[in-house]
Amino acid sequence: DAGVTQSPTHLIKTRGQQVTLRCSPISGHKSVSWYQQVLGQGPQFIFQYYEKEERGRGNFPDRFSARQFPNYSSELNVNALLLGDSALYLCASSPWTASGNTIYFGEGSWLTVV
Amino acid sequence: GNSVTQMEGPVTLSEEAFLTINCTYTATGYPSLFWYVQYPGEGLQLLLKATKADDKGSNKGFEATYRKETTSFHLEKGSVQVSDSAVYFCALSPIQGAQKLVFGQGTRLTINP
Numbered sequence: 001d002a003g004v005t006q007s008p009t010h011l012i013k014t015r016g017q018q019v020t021l022r023c024s025p026i027s028g029h030k031s032v033s034w035y036q037q038v039l040g041q042g043p044q045f046i047f048q049y050y051e052k053e054e055r056g057r058g059n060f061p062d063r064f065s066a067r068q069f070p071n072y073s074s075e076l077n078v079n080a081l082l083l084g085d086s087a088l089y090l091c092a093s094s095p096w097t098a099s100g101n102t103i104y105f106g107e108g109s110w111l112t113v114v
Numbered sequence: 115g116n117s118v119t120q121m122e123g124p125v126t127l128s129e130e131a132f133l134t135i136n137c138t139y140t141a142t143g144y145p146s147l148f149w150y151v152q153y154p155g156e157g158l159q160l161l162l163k164a165t166k167a168d169d170k171g172s173n174k175g176f177e178a179t180y181r182k183e184t185t186s187f188h189l190e191k192g193s194v195q196v197s198d199s200a201v202y203f204c205a206l207s208p209i210q211g212a213q214k215l216v217f218g219q220g221t222r223l224t225i226n227p
Binding site: 004031033035040041042043044045048050055056057058090092094097098099100101102103104105106107108 | 118145146150156157158159160163165203205207208209210211212213214215216217218219220
């Protein structure tokens, strides 16, 4: 079975531009979450979506938004890019939403803002 | 709030050495605890987990025990291999609210032959 798939794998954007990152969860998984991993640090939680509804949001500005589609895939949008948004963006999925669930991660999308 | 503290790296060991990476946490209630591993240029892979006090998670020779009394989840392996070189992250998932992982800062492990 395919794991969590993300696209694009690498991209370069200019300050002020907008970016959309895409994620397909593992088949049968209804929960999708997004994390930002800055070089040398642990991932930081951005959003969780379950059954197409936002279930949680981390401490990120409103420039960050996301949505989940009926097929449970998800998009992360970041507007007005800043240099500090350069990071690895990880998508993760799990079957449902519960503390003890294993969360499976994709390979990530490397975003460089210049 | 919820937080995870890991021993600072980098950690460098010789092959077949004993490994311990310390992890302590702060959380409300009894979170689930995880160790994830990140190999160079890759995403995160679950190494092991424990969902309640005194549970022991194990995988690929790695072990960690959920210690409620010391709020710890230290990672151990009796004999490391070069292929274990990676960054290791301790994480917790809060018992309430959104399903999310709160990660420590990561510990880079290098094993020399």
